[in-house]
Amino acid sequence: MSHTVGIRQAQKQKTRQALLDAALHLLEEQSLSSLGLREVTRAVGVAPTAFYRHFPSTADLGVALVEEALGSLHPMIRTTVSTAGDSRQRIDRAIELIARHVAAYPAHVRFIARERHGGVQPVREAIRDQLARFAEEVRTELAEDPVSTDWNDDDLLMLAHLYVDQMLSTASLFLETLDAPEEERIRAADLARRQLRLISIGRRHWHD
Amino acid sequence: MSHTVGIRQAQKQKTRQALLDAALHLLEEQSLSSLGLREVTRAVGVAPTAFYRHFPSTADLGVALVEEALGSLHPMIRTTVSTAGDSRQRIDRAIELIARHVAAYPAHVRFIARERHGGVQPVREAIRDQLARFAEEVRTELAEDPVSTDWNDDDLLMLAHLYVDQMLSTASLFLETLDAPEEERIRAADLARRQLRLISIGRRHWHD
DNA sequence: CCATACAGTTAACAACTGTTCTCTGGAATT
DNA sequence: AATTCCAGAGAACAGTTGTTAACTGTATGG
Structure with a gap:
């Protein structure tokens, strides 16, 4: 050995x-x-x-690709929903991180978006499991935020899933506008920013 | 003739x-x-x-399927985000409508979720166009709500896209739990309800 | 009633698919 | 130095695919 x-x-x-x-x-x-x-x-x-x-089989090849595309992404999660800075800064940082990742690994992002609901069951399950892990990690990160002191675990996980879905949706939007003129890319980033802002507002007023 | x-x-x-x-x-x-x-x-x-x-070609078959799956859905949109009732009632009604639709046309829902980011360009575009139409319709519906008096068109469309995405995400979640035990189906509906509630809270406090 | 249009059939095409079995050259082990 | 192991090659298998051409029967319009 x-x-x-x-x-x-x-x-x-x-x-x-x-x-x-x-x-x-x-x-x-x-x-x-x-x-x-x-x-x-x-x-x-x-x-x-x-x-x-x-x-x-090609299905196993697909599962390996899921590992490659998402496995190395876990470290990034912590910084994406990091507690550092005020709300606007955090959102800007998250959007920037997503945009960079899409630009650096467009094929990975496309693959995940495509096969998340694709026709190959083992691959769908692999993606679902990885995204569930992401959601868990986001939840523990959210729990450390002073905003979430009176949140129960179930609601935190609900919010975490919302964030993960939103991340994927944003990544897919950025992917579509990768070859588009800069004006459109700015519009896309703006849309994503405002959506994240609305969610974070809803989060702040959850217990009213 | x-x-x-x-x-x-x-x-x-x-x-x-x-x-x-x-x-x-x-x-x-x-x-x-x-x-x-x-x-x-x-x-x-x-x-x-x-x-x-x-x-x-089969691609054109796919475009026809998009028409069949989404074309007949436009009338439902108005009632889904209807202004009648208070916030909780509206959310319950929307979730109920989505659940019924998924149960009635599971293959349609699966097809749209699968091919939205699928490998056939014309089909992706057909779905994107239909969803954009949905977003427009949701926007005009939202504009009639007294909550949205001081909202500009851009922000309304942003919110409309968020709602449309959330609808699809919820429909896909319901589809996965179609054959699951009732307990899990209830949990899924609960998750979707709270996510919609968080968005609607964010909406109410958008201009603070 | 007759000519036409046309939905669906039959036959054949070259090209492609996943999978099995047998083989080979060179790295790894003893 | 002799032996085992094993990543990859090669050939062949029965089936599959999309597309073409020429056809048949029947509903339609004049």
């Missing part, structure tokens, strides 16, 4: 990543349920049968 | 509808981008080539 990777395993992970990358690229203009195994291997330049060395 | 339908056209529309129904059924466990033309005709019991008498 050596802790060195070895040429063998290194090469394997390399082609595995190549398969993931190629699939993500192909999925920009189709859904996972229509993605062919041969289509992916052809794009990578390996034999169709090599696919099975890495994934039992 | 007769106003009588004629045996011929009647039969044509009958098979056309059969194609739409079969497609909708098949789309419950896959996405439109993987729906085969032959698959649909086989389900209806008609030759593959007959498909072309009704739709140039």
Whole structure:
């Protein structure tokens, strides 16, 4: 049991990543349920049968993509709904973070938005589970905010889900306006900002 | 130019509808981008080539399905965000309407949720356009509410989009819990109700 | 009553799909 | 140095796909 990777395993992970990358690229203009195994291997330049060395089926490839797209996002959550600064600053920071992420990983965002309600059950479930984890994390973050002192856990989770949904909706909106003129992108950011503001107002007056 | 339908056209529309129904059924466990033309005709019991008498491609079939799923929904919008009753009654009525609709047309709801961000561009655009129309209608309805006297059109449209998104999100949640035990369905309805309540609170305190 | 229009059929096309089995070259282990 | 392991290749399988062309029967309009 050596802790060195070895040429063998290194090469394997390399082609595995190549398969993931190629699939993500192909999925920009189709859904996972229509993605062919041969289509992916052809794009990578390996034999169709090599696919099975890495994934039992394209559905498992999809689950791996969910991990890649959302797994590394958990650290970002804490800063997104961080308690630092006043309400306006927090909203601006969140919008900025989402916009940057969409610009940096558009294919990831598209994949999640597309397959969240897509035709492949295991992938839907993987996304649902990850989003539920996000909601939990957002809840614990919200609980530390002095605004939420008299909130019960159920209401906090309700608000957390609302925020997570809003984040995804905003990310999807930003994705659509990625190639649009700057004016439209500003309008989109403005819309998202005001929606977040309305939610945060509702939050402040929840117990009236 | 007769106003009588004629045996011929009647039969044509009958098979056309059969194609739409079969497609909708098949789309419950896959996405439109993987729906085969032959698959649909086989389900209806008609030759593959007959498909072309009704739709140039499966994408056009999808656009027709958008029309069927959302086109008939516009009348419902007015009553959903109607101004009658107090806030709690309005929310209860909206949730009830959504729940009924999801139970009555689950395949329609699933199709819209799935293809809204799906892999077929013309269908995405058709859904986006219809939802934009919904938002416009919601806005004019909201404008008549005395709560919105000092709201500008831009903010009203922002709120309308938030409501439309929330409706879809709620419908999708209800769809997932359709076959779940009643306890979970009640929890889902409760969550949706509180989220709507938070938004409506934010709305009331928008200009503070 | 007859000519036309046309929804649906049949047959054939090349291209594609997922999956199995057998094989090979080189890294890993002993 | 000899042996095992295993990522990937290659070939073949039975089925599938979208699209074309030429057809048939029947409702429709003159």
